[in-house]
Structure formats: C-alpha cells, structure tokens
Amino acid sequence: MTENTETGIPPIPGASTPEGERPPAVRVRGLWKTFGEHAAVSGIDLDLPAGRFVGLVGPNGAGKTTTLSMVTGLLRPDSGTVEVVGRDVWRDPVDVKARIGVLPEGLRLFERLSGRELLTYMGRMRALDPVELESRTEQLLDVLDLSGAQHKLVVDYSTGMRKKIGLAAALLHNPEVLFLDEPFEGVDPVSAQAIRGVLERYTDSGATVVFSSHVMELVESLCDWVAVLAAGRIRAHGPTAEVRGEAGSLHHAFLELVGARGNPDGARLDWLGGAR
Ligand SMILES: Nc1ncnc2c1ncn2[C@@H]1O[C@H](COP(=O)(O)OP(=O)(O)OP(=O)(O)O)[C@@H](O)[C@H]1O
Numbered sequence: 001m002t003e004n005t006e007t008g009i010p011p012i013p014g015a016s017t018p019e020g021e022r023p024p025a026v027r028v029r030g031l032w033k034t035f036g037e038h039a040a041v042s043g044i045d046l047d048l049p050a051g052r053f054v055g056l057v058g059p060n061g062a063g064k065t066t067t068l069s070m071v072t073g074l075l076r077p078d079s080g081t082v083e084v085v086g087r088d089v090w091r092d093p094v095d096v097k098a099r100i101g102v103l104p105e106g107l108r109l110f111e112r113l114s115g116r117e118l119l120t121y122m123g124r125m126r127a128l129d130p131v132e133l134e135s136r137t138e139q140l141l142d143v144l145d146l147s148g149a150q151h152k153l154v155v156d157y158s159t160g161m162r163k164k165i166g167l168a169a170a171l172l173h174n175p176e177v178l179f180l181d182e183p184f185e186g187v188d189p190v191s192a193q194a195i196r197g198v199l200e201r202y203t204d205s206g207a208t209v210v211f212s213s214h215v216m217e218l219v220e221s222l223c224d225w226v227a228v229l230a231a232g233r234i235r236a237h238g239p240t241a242e243v244r245g246e247a248g249s250l251h252h253a254f255l256e257l258v259g260a261r262g263n264p265d266g267a268r269l270d271w272l273g274g275a276r
Pocket residue numbers: 035038039040058059060061062063064065066067214
C-alpha cells in the first residue's frame with residue numbers, strides 16, 4: 001500500500017482496481033421522503049460511481065440536503081434503500097459510518113473545544129492509533145491552513161474555518177466515500193483553494209467525493225460526474241461532459257434541465273432603479 005506522500009494518509013483499500021470493475025460507491029433505489037403533504041424526495045434511483053468527484057446539483061429546495069441526509073444515515077427515508085460501498089446504510093449503520101466521512105449542512109461542532117482538541121476527540125471516537133492520530137491531525141491542520149488557529153476555540157472560528165475543521169474531522173479516519181453538503185458556501189477563495197487541494201488529493205487516491213452545490217462553475221471545474229436534482233427527482237445524471245451536452249456550459253444545461261425561464265414578473269418592477 002503506497003502512502004500519499006503529501007498527506008501521509010494511506011490510499012483506500014481496493015482503490016487501485018481498474019475502472020469499470022468497481023461497484024458503485026452509492027446505490028439508491030426508490031428513495032422517498034415526505035414532510036407533511038410535501039414530497040421532498042420523490043422516488044430517486046441513482047448509482048454514483050466509485051473513485052469519482054461527483055456533484056449533486058439542483059436549485060434551492062430541490063431535495064439535495066434531504067437526499068444526502070438519507071444517504072448518510074442521518075435521516076430515515078419513508079421508503080427505498082441506500083447502499084454505500086455495498087453496505088445497506090440502514091441495516092449496517094455502524095459499518096457504513098466507519099467507511100464514510102460527512103460534512104453536513106449547518107454542521108454542529110463542539111464549540112468549547114479548540115480545533116485541535118476537536119480533531120483529537122473525533123479521532124479517539126474513531127479508535128485511531130494515538131500516534132497516527134497525532135500525525136494526521138498535524139498534517140490536516142497544516143494543509144488546511146489551520147495550524148495558527150489550532151488552539152482557538154471552535155466557537156470563535158469563522159465560517160470558512162468551521163468548514164475546514166469540519167472537513168478535517170470528516171477525513172481523519174480516511175473514509176472510502178466523503179459526503180459534503182455545500183462545502184464552499186461562505187468560504188473565501190483562499191480557503192476554497194485549500195479545501196479544493198485536499199479534495200483533489202483525496203480523489204487522486206481512488207476515493208469518492210459526493211458534494212452538493214448550486215454553484216455550477218464550481219461543479220463544472222471540480223466534478224467529473226454530476227446528478228441534477230429538481231423538485232425531488234433526478235433530471236439527468238452521468239459524466240459532466242454528457243450532462244452538459246450541446247448547452248455550452250453546465251450552467252446553461254442546468255437551466256434547461258430545471259426548466260428555468262427567467263422571471264417574467266421582473267417587468268413589473270418598473271419603480272426599481274435607485275439611480276434614476
Ligand atoms: N425538516 C423539514 N421539514 C419540512 N420540510 C422540509 C424539511 N427539510 C426539508 N424540507 C423541505 O423539503 C424540500 C427540499 O429541501 P432540501 O433542504 O432537501 O433542499 P436543497 O436542495 O438542499 O435546498 P438548498 O439548496 O436551498 O439548501 C424543501 O421544500 C424544504 O422546504
């Protein structure tokens with residue numbers, strides 16, 4: 001097993017299997033979730049390929065967070081099944097949770113711990129060897145540019161710092177699949193670049209990243225595979241170039257797929273124009 005020389009984190013098992021032979025990282029069948037009368041997720045079937053940088057995109061309220069929450073075992077579906085690396089998320093939750101890392105939306109952290117203490121705590125919960133934990137903590141703090149803030153309490157972290165420490169916590173145990181809900185929201189370009197670098201290194205080792213976003217340019221530049229979700233249903237999925245098709249950009253393809261027509265009522269705002 002060769003280590004990634006920059007992070008020191010060993011590659012995931014089976015990552016070197018030739019492409020095409022690996023089963024999907026995530027297999028979803030007939031997934032439904034209703035809140036009251038409203039169906040947030042309406043019968044999704046989806047296979048997300050292993051070893052890829054996968055983007056889950058959709059407009060506000062499309063059902064991205066609800067889907068990711070069910071896929072990662074945080075929210076029980078009304079019906080349907082989810083398998084992650086071949087294990088049923090709801091039948092083998094402990095096994096699955098050992099194999100995945102999750103950066104959820106609105107991440108709740110232990111606010112009264114320092115960033116470093118938080119990673120130590122998470123690593124101990126994951127039963128990592130103390131020497132290995134120390135070494136991984138050091139490296140993650142360093143590559144995510146958090147070394148200078150490692151002794152600061154998490155409550156005093158900025159939005160971008162919280163995303164970065166959350167990402168470090170999600171990566172610490174070297175998961176096979178990493179799920180990120182809007183990882184770049186509220187993150188400045190410097191922190192975004194640090195996050196991006198870590199994620200690219202991680203996928204280079206053969207691991208899978210699944211992340212949700214509505215920033216099409218970001219998805220297009222990062223993801224080699226995308227699924228477009230609108231009104232709780234999958235509208236398109238496949239390699240990014242295929243989903244983009246003839247539209248010229250993922251942004252335009254997305255607008256066509258979700259049926260966006262602009263807002264004809266905009267013409268009514270004839271009072272708007274502060275400079276007049
Ligand atoms: N706990 C809840 N109770 C009631 N309705 C909910 C709940 N969670 C989500 N919804 C509804 O389900 C739908 C999908 O929400 P979800 O948060 O999954 O969308 P999203 O694609 O992540 O949106 P955004 O990009 O705005 O974060 C929305 O209509 C939302 O109002």
